Amino acid sequence: MAVIFEAKHIVKKFNGVPALSDGNLLCHSGRITGLLGANGSGKSTISKCITGVYHKNSGTMTYMGREVDFKSPMEAKRAGIAMAFQNLSLLPELTVWQNIVMGFETRKGLFLDDKDAKATAKRILDEFVPEFDYHRTVEELSPSEMQIVEIVKAISQQPKMLILDEPTAALEQSEVKSLFKYMRLLAQRGVGMVFTSHRMWEVMEICDDVIVFKNGQVVGSIDFDKEEKNADTIIQMITGEKKIVSVPRIYKSIPEDYFMKIENLNYNKILHNITMNIKKGEIVGIGGLSGQGQEELLLAIAGNYADIKSDINVNGQKERLNSPNKAIEKGILLIPGDRQRQGLMMDKSIYENVILPKVALKKEPFIIPKKRYMEECIETNQILSINSDSIACFVSGLSGGNAQKVVMGKWLHVDMSLLILSDPAKGVDVGAKKDMYDFVKKLVDERGISVLLYASANEELIDNCDRVLVMHEGRIVGELKGKEITDETLVELSMKGSLTRREARDNV
Numbered sequence: 001m002a003v004i005f006e007a008k009h010i011v012k013k014f015n016g017v018p019a020l021s022d023g024n025l026l027c028h029s030g031r032i033t034g035l036l037g038a039n040g041s042g043k044s045t046i047s048k049c050i051t052g053v054y055h056k057n058s059g060t061m062t063y064m065g066r067e068v069d070f071k072s073p074m075e076a077k078r079a080g081i082a083m084a085f086q087n088l089s090l091l092p093e094l095t096v097w098q099n100i101v102m103g104f105e106t107r108k109g110l111f112l113d114d115k116d117a118k119a120t121a122k123r124i125l126d127e128f129v130p131e132f133d134y135h136r137t138v139e140e141l142s143p144s145e146m147q148i149v150e151i152v153k154a155i156s157q158q159p160k161m162l163i164l165d166e167p168t169a170a171l172e173q174s175e176v177k178s179l180f181k182y183m184r185l186l187a188q189r190g191v192g193m194v195f196t197s198h199r200m201w202e203v204m205e206i207c208d209d210v211i212v213f214k215n216g217q218v219v220g221s222i223d224f225d226k227e228e229k230n231a232d233t234i235i236q237m238i239t240g241e242k243k244i245v246s247v248p249r250i251y252k253s254i255p256e257d258y259f260m261k262i263e264n265l266n267y268n269k270i271l272h273n274i275t276m277n278i279k280k281g282e283i284v285g286i287g288g289l290s291g292q293g294q295e296e297l298l299l300a301i302a303g304n305y306a307d308i309k310s311d312i313n314v315n316g317q318k319e320r321l322n323s324p325n326k327a328i329e330k331g332i333l334l335i336p337g338d339r340q341r342q343g344l345m346m347d348k349s350i351y352e353n354v355i356l357p358k359v360a361l362k363k364e365p366f367i368i369p370k371k372r373y374m375e376e377c378i379e380t381n382q383i384l385s386i387n388s389d390s391i392a393c394f395v396s397g398l399s400g401g402n403a404q405k406v407v408m409g410k411w412l413h414v415d416m417s418l419l420i421l422s423d424p425a426k427g428v429d430v431g432a433k434k435d436m437y438d439f440v441k442k443l444v445d446e447r448g449i450s451v452l453l454y455a456s457a458n459e460e461l462i463d464n465c466d467r468v469l470v471m472h473e474g475r476i477v478g479e480l481k482g483k484e485i486t487d488e489t490l491v492e493l494s495m496k497g498s499l500t501r502r503e504a505r506d507n508v
Contacts (some may be wrong), residue, residue, distance in 0.1 A: 001028040004161050004192040005050070005081070010059035012045050014397060017389065019045040022217035023059065027161050027192040032183060034203045035196045037213035037238055038431055040387060040399035043196050044086070046213070047163050051076040051083045064160070074103055082159040084151045086166040086196075086400075092139035097121035099138055100153045124152050128182045129175070142291070143170040151179065155186070162186065163194045168202060169426050172290040180206050198430070199457075200231045212237040239431060251482040254282050254466060258313075259417055259450045262301070265310035270296045272474045274310070278418065278450045283440075285465035285485075286454040288494045293474035294454040295337065298422050301452065302334035303327030315417075328357075331417030335407055335424050337454075343407035344395050351377045351391040354409050380409040385435055401432025408436065419443065421453045425460060437464050458490045470494055 003026060010023035023046040027033055037043050048054040050061060052070030061068050063081065070076040073083065090099045101117040108116075118134065125132045129148055138146060147170040155162060164183075168176045183193060183206060197203055203210060209223045212234065220237040222230075257280045265274035271293050278284050286294045300308050303321040312319050314330050321327045324334075336343045344353055354377045359368065377391045384405040388398060395403050404424060411419070419440065425433040441464070443449050455461050461468050468485050470478045470493045478493040 001030050001192075003027070004029050004064065006062045007046060007050060008060050008062075010046055010049055010061070011057045012049055012054055013057050015389075018216055020049070020056075020216045023049070023213070024218045025050070025194070025211060027194055029160075029190045029192050030187050031208040032187055032193045032195055032206055034207035034210035035194050035213070036203065036210055036234065038401075040402065041213040041238075042216040043213050044165055045216075047083060047165055047194065047196070051081060051163065053083075077103075077157060077159065080160040081163070082154040082157065082161070083163040083165060084147075084154040084167050086169065088146055088150050090138045090146060090149060090153070093137060095137050096132070096134040096141070096149050099149055100124070100134070100156050102153070104157055120156060121152070124156060127185070128152060129178055144172055144175055144290075147171055148175065159191065161192045161194075163196075165196050166198070167195075168197055168199065176202065200235065203234070204229050204231060210234060214238065214240060235430070251466060254279050257281075259315060260301075261313040263311040265297075265300060265308070265312070267296065267300055267305055267308055270474050271300060274474075274476060276469055276476060278452060280417075280450055281444055281448045282467065283444060283451040283453060283465050285461040285468035286452065286471060287458065287461050287468045287480075287490050288471040288477075290456055292471045294471055295422055296474070297471070298334065298420050298452065298454055301327070301418075302332060302420050304334075328414075331415050332420065333411045333414065333416045333418070334420045335411075335422065337422040337424070337426060344403060346396045347394065349392050349394055350381070350386065350388060350398075350406055353395055353406050354380055354391070354412075357410050357414050376413050377409075380412050383412065384409050384439060399432075401435075404432070405436065408439065416443075416447070416449055418450045418452060421451065421455075423454055423456050426456065433460075440464070458487050461490065462486060 005025070005027040007023060007025040010020050011018060012020040012023070020042045023042055025035070025046055035043050035047070045054065049056045052072045052075055055071075056069070063079065068079070070079065070081070076082070091102070094102070097118045100121040106113040106116045121134045125134055128151075132145075132148070138149060141149065147167060151164065151167055167179060171179065183195070186193065195207060207224065209225070210221060211218055212220045214237070222234065258277050259280045260278045262277070263275050265271055274297060286297060288294060299305065300310075301321065303324045303326050306322045308322060312321055319326075319330065321330070321332070327334075345356070351374065355373045358373065374391065380386070381388065381391060386398075386402050386405045386409065388402065395406055398406065408424070421440070424436060437460070440451060444451060453461070453465060462485050465485060466482065468480045468490065469476050470480070470490065472494065480489055480493065
C-alpha cells in the first residue's frame, strides 16, 4: 500500500516542556494504524500537529509526496486530512446536518444550499447509522450520538487520511461494531486511518498495524501482516513493564451496617422502583448494557433531581436528597463521567479546581487561607501522583488521566461517606486507571467510606466491586456477589434482563 503521510522527528514543546521529543508516524492508503500509548505519551499531540491544531517546533511532515505544515484543521481538511476529536468540536446550538457540513457549505446563488447539505449528511449517516435524525440540535443528543456526529463531520468531505482520536470512548458496543464496519468500508476505498484506543480488543479487531508512543517518542511498532497479534507485547511496550501475573482476589467480609437504604425510587419514566442498599465500607457496582439508567441513578442519589420520588434512609435517618448541596451535606460526593463539562473548570489551574468545593461549601473567613489551601493542594498532587509542573498549571493542558485525578482530588479534603463514581476511567490509560482505583480502595480501607461505581467496562466492576447490581431499562434486574462477578455472569444477567423485560411487554 502507498504511503499517504509521514511524520519524522516531530518535536512539540509547551512552555519549554516537550510533549513530543521524537514523534514519528506513517499512514498508508487502505490501512488502519493503531496509535497507542498511555495518557500523556504524545498520541494526541502528534495528531494535532498533523492536522494544524498545534504547530510543531521542528521535524518534517510529508503528505502525498510534498512537505506540509498546516496552519489550521480547516486547511488540513481541505487538503484531505481530517480528524474526529475526542474533545468534540461541535456547536451545540446547531443541528446535526449543520455541524456535519460546517465550513464546507455549498451555495445556490447568494444563499447556502441547505438541501445539498442535508443530502450530504443523510448519505453518510445512512451508511454508518441508518435512521439517525439529523434535524435535531447537538445539545439534544446523548454523548454517544455526539461522538457519532463528530466522526461523520470528519468524513463528510471524503478525506484521504482520517485520524480517529478515542472515537469509541462514548460509544455503546453495537455502535463500535457499526463504526468498525464503516472503517473497513473506508479502507476498501483507499482511505488511510490512524486509530487511537485504550481498549485492547478494539486494537486487535480493527488495526492492520500499531505504533506505540511513550514519553513523547515512538518505542515500538508491529505490522500484523508480518508479526503475530500479541496483546501482551503491545501492553509491555505501552507500560514498559512485563505483564503482571494476576493474584486471585480476596473478598473481605462486610458487616451488616448500612449507610444507605433506598426503596421504590422512581424518576421521570427513566428509573422504575429502584430498591437497593449500600453497606458502610462496601464497593457496590452498577452494571448492565450502556444507557439503561445507570448514570441517572447515580445523579438521583447525588441530589441532581429536585422532583425525585423515593424513600431514602441515610445513616438511619429518612432524607430527601433533592439537591446536590443536600447530598454533599450528608457526605455523598459525585465524580461525574464527563470531566470536561461537569467535573472541571478547564480554563482554571489545578489549584483553583481543587479548592473550589472548600470555597463554595464551607464557611471560611473573608480572606481565604491561601497558604493552607496550597499545602492541601500540593498534598493532593502527591497522593494522586498528578503529573504536572506545578499546581498553577491549567487543567486543559493535562492528559486525560491526570485531569480525572484532579476531579477526584477536589474531594480529598472534604468529609465523605459515599463516593459515587460515574465511569471514572473512561478514556484513561491503564496506569492512571490503576492509580485511581488503588486510591479509591485505600479510601474505603482507611476511612470506611462506601463507594457506588458505574463502569461501562465489565473488568472494572469485576476487579473492584464487592457486589454488582445489573440494570435494564431503568430497573435492577439482578445482583451478583463476590466470586459470582465475572464477565460471563454480567453479560448473561444483562441479556436475561432484556429478555425478561421484552417478555413482560409481550404479555401485557
